[in-house]
Every structure is written in C-alpha cells, then in structure tokens.
Amino acid sequence: MMPFKKLSVLSGAILTVFFSVVAVPAMAHGGGGVSGGFLSGFTHPILGWDHVVAMVAVGLWGAFLGSPAIWILPVAFPLVMAFGGALGVLGIPVPAVEAGIAASSVVLGILIAGAARAPLWLATLIVAVFAVFHGHAHGTELPEAVHPLTYAVGFVCGTGLLHLLGIGLGFLTRLPSGVIAVRVCGAAIAVIGASFLFGVI
Amino acid sequence: MLSDRVYSGVIAAAWLIWPGAAAAHIGVHGSDGFVTGALRPVMDFSQLLATISVGLFVGWQNAGNANRAAGAFVAGLVAGLAGAFWSDLSNLPAGLLHGVAFAGGFLAALARPVPVFFAVTLGGAGGLIIGLALLPGSESVSEAGFALVGGFFTVTLIFIYAVFAVNWLRGRASKPWLLLGLRIAGSWIAAIALMMLALTLRA
Numbered sequence: 001m002m003p004f005k006k007l008s009v010l011s012g013a014i015l016t017v018f019f020s021v022v023a024v025p026a027m028a029h030g031g032g033g034v035s036g037g038f039l040s041g042f043t044h045p046i047l048g049w050d051h052v053v054a055m056v057a058v059g060l061w062g063a064f065l066g067s068p069a070i071w072i073l074p075v076a077f078p079l080v081m082a083f084g085g086a087l088g089v090l091g092i093p094v095p096a097v098e099a100g101i102a103a104s105s106v107v108l109g110i111l112i113a114g115a116a117r118a119p120l121w122l123a124t125l126i127v128a129v130f131a132v133f134h135g136h137a138h139g140t141e142l143p144e145a146v147h148p149l150t151y152a153v154g155f156v157c158g159t160g161l162l163h164l165l166g167i168g169l170g171f172l173t174r175l176p177s178g179v180i181a182v183r184v185c186g187a188a189i190a191v192i193g194a195s196f197l198f199g200v201i
Numbered sequence: 202m203l204s205d206r207v208y209s210g211v212i213a214a215a216w217l218i219w220p221g222a223a224a225a226h227i228g229v230h231g232s233d234g235f236v237t238g239a240l241r242p243v244m245d246f247s248q249l250l251a252t253i254s255v256g257l258f259v260g261w262q263n264a265g266n267a268n269r270a271a272g273a274f275v276a277g278l279v280a281g282l283a284g285a286f287w288s289d290l291s292n293l294p295a296g297l298l299h300g301v302a303f304a305g306g307f308l309a310a311l312a313r314p315v316p317v318f319f320a321v322t323l324g325g326a327g328g329l330i331i332g333l334a335l336l337p338g339s340e341s342v343s344e345a346g347f348a349l350v351g352g353f354f355t356v357t358l359i360f361i362y363a364v365f366a367v368n369w370l371r372g373r374a375s376k377p378w379l380l381l382g383l384r385i386a387g388s389w390i391a392a393i394a395l396m397m398l399a400l401t402l403r404a
Contacts (some may be wrong), residue, residue, distance in 0.1 A: 074388075075387075152393045
C-alpha cells in the first residue's frame, strides 16, 4: 500500500497540473490560429460535463481495477477515440452519439459504484465502445476548427488529463475508507450521466 | 540498446553547435538558410510528431534492431533530403507524414519489439518521408542546401532525443508509470495523427 504522504503528493501534483492547465482558457487574450485551435480543442472535452464525467470515470475505473487496467485503459482510449474521431471527420454517421456519451457515464459510474471488477478484455471493450462516441463528437467539429492539427492536439491532451485526474482520484482506493469515497464518486457520475441521458441537464 | 555514450556524445556535440544559431550576429554565408531549415521540423507540427513517434518506436526495440532501425532512419532521411533538393515534390501528399506518425505512435503505445525487417522498414520509410517533406522553399540553391542541412540536423537531434528518452527510462526507471508515460505519449501521437490522416482523406 502506498504511504499516505506519497499518495497526497502524487494526487496533489496531478490536480495541480490539471488545474494549472485548465486555467489557461480563462486568459483575456485567447488568440486565434494555432493557439486558438489548441484552446478550442483542449476545452471541448473539459467544458462539456458529459465528457468530463465520462473521462474521469475511465481513469477512476482503471485505478479501481488496478494493474494492468490502470495503464491499458488510458493508452487504449485515445486510440479508439481517434478512430471515432476519424469517422466524424469523414462524415460517417454513428447512431445516437449524444446518448452514447451520456450512457458511458451511466455505465461506468454504475460499474465503479458497484465495485465491479471486470476482466481486462471486457473492461477494455466497454471503454473502447464508448470511446467511439466521444471521439465522433470531437471529430465532427474538427474540420471547422481554426487550426485542425492543434485542435486535435488540444482535445487529445484535454481528454488525457481528465483520465489522469480520474486515476489520481482513484488512488484514494489505497486509503482506508477510500474505496467508499470512490464508489460514491461512481454513483455521482452515474447520476450526472443519467441526467444528460434523460435531458434533465 | 544503443550505447548511452554514443547518444550523450552526439547530443553534447549538437548543443555545442546549436548556440551558433542563436547568436545575435549571424552574418555567415548560408546561416539564414541553415536556421530556417533547422527551425522547420520544430515549427511544422506534423513533422515534429512524425519524428518523435518514429524515435519512440525505435527506442522500444531491442538493441540490434534499434541500431539498424536508427541507421535506416538516418539513411532514409538523407535520401529524402536529397530527393527534396533535386526533385519537385511540392505535391507530396500531406497524409504520408500523418501515416508515419500514426504507425510509429501506435507501435510505441504497444511497446513491443517487432521483427527487424519491420523495424528497419518503418525507420527507413519514416526518415525518407520526413526528409521529402522538408522542402527548402528557397530561391537560392545554396540557401536551399543550407536549409536542408539545418533540417537534417534538427530532425536527427529530435529523433535521437526520443530514442534516448525511451532507452534511458527503460534502463533506469524503477517506477512503472514513467514507462507508462512513454506509452501514453505514443498513444496520443497516434490518436492525433489518425484524425489528421482522416482530415487529409476528407479533403
């Protein structure tokens, strides 16, 4: 078990990095072109709460499942998400994208709340299926982006940082009663996802 | 695994030369072209991603394969630069660079050694395409030549840094998350490149 002090430092570092980066879009001079593309892409997953809770849930569930899921999920997700993004860019329709995004929060939230320990292949499959929906939503906006390349860099970085945030929170499971806190987080994620799914939010 | 001393020597030599490009008075003939060419692989994000991804991929290979793949990369880069210098390749498909970045990033994310033929092929093809994409865009032949030399210098440096980073961490990292970081970097590069590839195909 990781010592509490190390755990605090690690979680604190992840949170600090995350919020430091998130603070950038609040600058008065957002800029256009390259920087505008990056900021636009970076904020796309972060300012959409349906994306935020799902991405955090991926990291959280990965940390909850432990090794090797903790490293396979954040590696696999961007790749599959990019596949969904490519479908969006090419204009290939994927049915019920918004519902799929909301459902990802519901399903992942329930799995975390229920402390479900799925086999690695199943966990990867579940996350991969939902990654297609998230990627498609990002990819649809890519062609209209100010600077498509930096937009893509921005949203991949934003998504990855949300995963890391979830993994950081997931380290709570190594503390006494931390498992309960993480399961409560999972329940909250499921409720938020359901709110999106049924149009409450 | 490539020798750390070789990498350290190359990097030290490179940094000894580099300050010249940053000097206030750059009146030496060809220096403008050299600086322009040297900055090109850094300013063009597609080239940067492709170079880093091939470097990460080569870094994950076993010692012998990594040496051969690195050699193939440099040879391919030289061939590509020569092709860019003597041919009109202004219509080089942009998707090629993204394809290289995707392949390298994807294999770096897998973090598994591949057969030597495959490693050498990807290294060589990567170098060739990156070299071809470094079009000088200069009216003067000598300036264009200096620009290509500058481009060669920077691309090689970035490539060596990426290979060295993986080698160094693989040899010393006791923390698994450090190696995980390299795999995530490969995954992110592959993801970005795949979407850019799709955008290129769409156009």
